[in-house]
Amino acid sequence: MYENSITGGTRALDLLSRIGAEERVGQSLSADTIVLYSRKIRQAASRVAGGEISRLTPEMLVRDLSDRVDNSQITRATARLEKAAALFWIASEAQSLMDSGDLVIDRYESAYRDIQFLGTSALPKKSGMTSSPNLKAFPDEAVEILSKAAIDDRSLNLLHGLLFIRANLVVGLRPIEWLNAALIKHQKTDPLGEFVIGRDGEIETCTALRVYNAKQSAERANGEHRIIMLENLTEQNLSYISKWLAAIKELYTPEISRLSYGDKTKKIYDSLQRAIRRTLLSKGWEGSVPSIYGTRHQAVANAKADGQDRRQIAALFGHSSEETAHRHYARKFSGYTGRSMRAARESLLAVRYTQVQAPQDVAQWSEPSPRPGPQPDKS
Structure with missing residues (x-):
C-alpha cells in the first residue's frame, strides 16, 4: 500500500x-x-x-x-x-x-x-530554547549546512571557521593548541620501541602532527607534547590540517601574541564561532548550536565509536588519565566510525608515565611552521 x-x-x-x-x-x-x-x-x-x-x-x-x-x-x-x-x-x-x-x-x-501514523502536527516548529548549553558534538548535518552556506557567503570568518572545523574533526585539538602545532616527519617504531627499518636500510618515517599540550602544567596531560600519527589520512583531510595551520599563522598577529593565555583563544576564535552560530541559525538549525570546542568532543566520540581503548584515546587527546575522556567527553553513540587517528607510541606511554623522552623529528613538513604561539603555562 x-x-x-x-x-x-x-x-x-x-x-x-x-x-x-x-x-x-x-x-x-x-x-x-x-x-x-x-x-x-x-x-x-x-x-x-x-x-x-x-x-x-x-x-x-x-x-x-x-x-x-x-x-x-x-x-x-x-x-x-x-x-x-x-x-x-x-x-x-x-x-x-x-x-x-x-x-x-x-x-x-x-x-x-x-x-x-504517529502524529507530529501538534509539536512546535522551533525549539523554545533561546540560550542552551553547547552541544558536546559537531554532527555532520552542521558541517554540511556550513559547507553549502560558504559557497555563497564569502565571509572570511565563516571560511576560517569551516576550515578549522574540517581540520579539528580529524585530530581534536584544544583550539589554543593549534598555535604551536606543526606537521612533521616522525620516525616509526614497533610495539617494542625499536625503529622500523625499511627495505633501503633507512628508518621509516610518516607524516604526523606534533602538538604541545595546553594543560601539561597542571599534570593533566600526557607529557609536554603529543604526536598524532597521520599516515592513513586522506589527502583531502591532510590538506585541511595544512591549510588551517597556514591560516592560523596569519591570524596569530603580534598584537594577539601579547595577550594573556585565555584572551588569545577568544581573540582568534570568538569571531569564527559567531559566524558559525549566525549561519546555522539562519538556516533553521534547532536546539543547541555546535561550538568550536564541540569539534574536539566529536573527535573523541569518533575514537570511541572506532573502538579505541581508553589509553589510546587519552594519548590521542593529551590526557594524563584514561578516565578523562570517558567521564567528561561525548559518548560513543555520537561518533562516526572510520575517522579517528592514533597516537605515537611515545604519547601512549606518557599516559601512564608523563616523563618520557621526546620523539625524534627527522624533517619538518613542507608547510612553514606557525609563528611561535603561547608556550605551555609553567605556573
Missing part, C-alpha cells in the same frame, strides 16, 4: 510494501542519509537500550519516539527525521529476519504502523 509523498513520489504505508519496493531497504537513499539515520538510531539506543543497538527492539523504538512526541521534547522537523530513521531501521531489521527464513515479523509490522 502506498500514498503520495510531499516530494511527488510514493511512500509505503505498510512494512511489506516498504520491503518489496526495493531489492534492499534503503537502496535508493544516499549514503549521507543512511549515516544520518544510523546516528539517530544509535542515539535512541543510548536512551532506551544502554547504548547497545543489538539490544534495541521495535517496541523500545516506538515507546521512545512516542514519549518524546507526547511530551513535546522535540520539534516537528526533528520528529519527522526520527520517524524516518525508525521506519528505515524497522524495515531493515525485518528484511534481515526474512532473509534468514524467519517469516514471523508481526511485531515489526505493528511497530512500523505505529510509527508511520
Whole structure:
C-alpha cells in the first residue's frame, strides 16, 4: 500500500510494501542519509537500550519516539527525521529476519504502523530554547549546512571557521593548541620501541602532527607534547590540517601574541564561532548550536565509536588519565566510525608515565611552521 509523498513520489504505508519496493531497504537513499539515520538510531539506543543497538527492539523504538512526541521534547522537523530513521531501521531489521527464513515479523509490522501514523502536527516548529548549553558534538548535518552556506557567503570568518572545523574533526585539538602545532616527519617504531627499518636500510618515517599540550602544567596531560600519527589520512583531510595551520599563522598577529593565555583563544576564535552560530541559525538549525570546542568532543566520540581503548584515546587527546575522556567527553553513540587517528607510541606511554623522552623529528613538513604561539603555562 502506498500514498503520495510531499516530494511527488510514493511512500509505503505498510512494512511489506516498504520491503518489496526495493531489492534492499534503503537502496535508493544516499549514503549521507543512511549515516544520518544510523546516528539517530544509535542515539535512541543510548536512551532506551544502554547504548547497545543489538539490544534495541521495535517496541523500545516506538515507546521512545512516542514519549518524546507526547511530551513535546522535540520539534516537528526533528520528529519527522526520527520517524524516518525508525521506519528505515524497522524495515531493515525485518528484511534481515526474512532473509534468514524467519517469516514471523508481526511485531515489526505493528511497530512500523505505529510509527508511520504517529502524529507530529501538534509539536512546535522551533525549539523554545533561546540560550542552551553547547552541544558536546559537531554532527555532520552542521558541517554540511556550513559547507553549502560558504559557497555563497564569502565571509572570511565563516571560511576560517569551516576550515578549522574540517581540520579539528580529524585530530581534536584544544583550539589554543593549534598555535604551536606543526606537521612533521616522525620516525616509526614497533610495539617494542625499536625503529622500523625499511627495505633501503633507512628508518621509516610518516607524516604526523606534533602538538604541545595546553594543560601539561597542571599534570593533566600526557607529557609536554603529543604526536598524532597521520599516515592513513586522506589527502583531502591532510590538506585541511595544512591549510588551517597556514591560516592560523596569519591570524596569530603580534598584537594577539601579547595577550594573556585565555584572551588569545577568544581573540582568534570568538569571531569564527559567531559566524558559525549566525549561519546555522539562519538556516533553521534547532536546539543547541555546535561550538568550536564541540569539534574536539566529536573527535573523541569518533575514537570511541572506532573502538579505541581508553589509553589510546587519552594519548590521542593529551590526557594524563584514561578516565578523562570517558567521564567528561561525548559518548560513543555520537561518533562516526572510520575517522579517528592514533597516537605515537611515545604519547601512549606518557599516559601512564608523563616523563618520557621526546620523539625524534627527522624533517619538518613542507608547510612553514606557525609563528611561535603561547608556550605551555609553567605556573
